[in-house]
Structures are given as C-alpha cells and as structure tokens.
Amino acid sequence: MENYVTDLLDRMNYTDDRNMEAGYQSSDTISWKAHREAESLKDAAFIPLLISFLDKEKDKKKRDKAYFALGHLAKNTNDVAALNFLIKQVEKEKDKYIISSLLDRIAALNKPAGTDLHPLLQALKSDKWLIRHSAIQALNNSSDAVAESTLIELIDTSGDSHDITYSNSVLNKIGTLKAIPSLEKHANSRKRDVKASAKYAIEEILKREKQAADS
Known part of the structure; x- marks a missing residue:
C-alpha cells in the first residue's frame, strides 16, 4: 500500500518530454492520468500514508502533489482527520503557491461546526492576494x-x-x-x-x- 502511494506521487510528478511534441495531448501523459487516478481515491487507509509523507517530504513540488491527492481523498471519504491535518498545514507552509493550492483543496471539503478554522482566518490577513483570495474561498x-x-x-x-x-x-x-x-x-x-x-x-x-x- 505504501509502495502504491509512492508510485502514484512519482507518476504525478513525472515530466514527459513528449509534452513539447506537436499534436501530443496532455490527456496522454503519465502525470495527467496519475492526477485523474488521485482524484478518484476512496480508500481511507491511504490517508495516514500521505500524512506521513507530508510530514517528512521537503520538496515543495512533491508536497503539492501529495496535498492534491490527500485533498481529493479527504473529499471522497469525508475524513475529519485528513481535513484537520490539511487545515493545520496552512500555517506550516511557506511558499505562497503551495499555500494557495492547499487552500483550494480545503475549499472543496465539508467543514462541520466545531472545525478549527483559525489557520484559515489567519490566512485571510495575508498581504499576498493569492493567499488571501484562496483563504476566503476555503x-x-x-x-x-x-x-x-x-x-x-x-x-x-x-x-x-x-x-x-x-x-x-x-x-x-x-x-x-x-x-x-x-x-x-x-x-x-x-x-x-x-x-x-x-x-x-x-x-x-x-x-x-x-x-x-x-x-
């Protein structure tokens, strides 16, 4: 199971040189197919594996893909632990593009009464419009x-x-x-x-x- 998660994230990050070839469709790429696969994840057993990956991974591009996968998995399973983890990560990330993308993932999730929204409310005060606008939508x-x-x-x-x-x-x-x-x-x-x-x-x-x- 852990190998599957690692393989999926590797495929999501895969750069296909054929992208530059005339007539080559993005829907044919390994990365595009892996993103569609990530969108359909429904096995909650993958959640702790993705959280563990994010706790250790330093590469921001790989982290961004992991947030994408975890965000869709949280949406498909309505998992509260995944939701709370994603919200807390807003305060920990430093790159504005990663934060904005993370907030976009959170926007799609159901946030029941009692959810700790503090990280989102803090992001609303950002002087960076990219973060602020995503925080509003979150x-x-x-x-x-x-x-x-x-x-x-x-x-x-x-x-x-x-x-x-x-x-x-x-x-x-x-x-x-x-x-x-x-x-x-x-x-x-x-x-x-x-x-x-x-x-x-x-x-x-x-x-x-x-x-x-x-x-």
Missing part, C-alpha cells in the same frame, strides 16, 4: 458560524473589490439572513462584479430560507 462548505461572521466583517471593512467579490460568492453558499444587511450595501456598487455577486448572494440566501421554511 471558508466555503463551512457550517461554523464564525465563517459567516468573518466574511460579513470582511465585506463591511475591506476596500478591496476582489476580496469583497470572493466573500460575496462564498456567502452565496453559506450565508444566512444575518449577512443580508451587509450584502445590501454592495448591491448598488459601481463595481460590476461586487454588485452582481452581492445580488446573487442575497437571492440564494432568501431562496434557502424559503425552502427551509417550507420544509
């Missing part, structure tokens, strides 16, 4: 009220239209009636993306509330 699929409260505070105080747009988009998915007053402030923004994302968020929140009331 709060998607969060059931903890602190995620919504943090995004409301952000759209109330931020002067960055991109931060606001991304926050509105996440509130579109996790927001409640509590978020509507803050969203309404941006519904008439001169920034097209800010305005549209705020309106869509309000519509979706009201739709969810109506469905909940009718059920």
Whole structure:
C-alpha cells in the first residue's frame, strides 16, 4: 500500500518530454492520468500514508502533489482527520503557491461546526492576494458560524473589490439572513462584479430560507 502511494506521487510528478511534441495531448501523459487516478481515491487507509509523507517530504513540488491527492481523498471519504491535518498545514507552509493550492483543496471539503478554522482566518490577513483570495474561498462548505461572521466583517471593512467579490460568492453558499444587511450595501456598487455577486448572494440566501421554511 505504501509502495502504491509512492508510485502514484512519482507518476504525478513525472515530466514527459513528449509534452513539447506537436499534436501530443496532455490527456496522454503519465502525470495527467496519475492526477485523474488521485482524484478518484476512496480508500481511507491511504490517508495516514500521505500524512506521513507530508510530514517528512521537503520538496515543495512533491508536497503539492501529495496535498492534491490527500485533498481529493479527504473529499471522497469525508475524513475529519485528513481535513484537520490539511487545515493545520496552512500555517506550516511557506511558499505562497503551495499555500494557495492547499487552500483550494480545503475549499472543496465539508467543514462541520466545531472545525478549527483559525489557520484559515489567519490566512485571510495575508498581504499576498493569492493567499488571501484562496483563504476566503476555503471558508466555503463551512457550517461554523464564525465563517459567516468573518466574511460579513470582511465585506463591511475591506476596500478591496476582489476580496469583497470572493466573500460575496462564498456567502452565496453559506450565508444566512444575518449577512443580508451587509450584502445590501454592495448591491448598488459601481463595481460590476461586487454588485452582481452581492445580488446573487442575497437571492440564494432568501431562496434557502424559503425552502427551509417550507420544509
């Protein structure tokens, strides 16, 4: 089993010189096929092996591939240990591209109430927009009220239209009636993306509330 994980990560990192040849399709490469294989992982027994690999591996490219595999495995198994490990790693990584990619993996995972979101909330304060925007989106699929409260505070105080747009988009998915007053402030923004994302968020929140009331 450990050999399989090592082999999969090696194939994900494999560079095929034929990529440069005319007419050669990316879907034919060893790496592309290995990434699709990683996306379909469902055996939770691989989780401790990937965590052990990440605890030891220093090469950032290999770490990035391992996060990709573990992120999809966590999504497919809904494993809490894998989720918590990935979130904690946000504070440990130093490369902004690795952190952003890691946050993108976390965004797709269900984060139940009580999940320690502190590393994600800290990443929201980054002066690097790549990390900040990914951190905002990483709060998607969060059931903890602190995620919504943090995004409301952000759209109330931020002067960055991109931060606001991304926050509105996440509130579109996790927001409640509590978020509507803050969203309404941006519904008439001169920034097209800010305005549209705020309106869509309000519509979706009201739709969810109506469905909940009718059920």
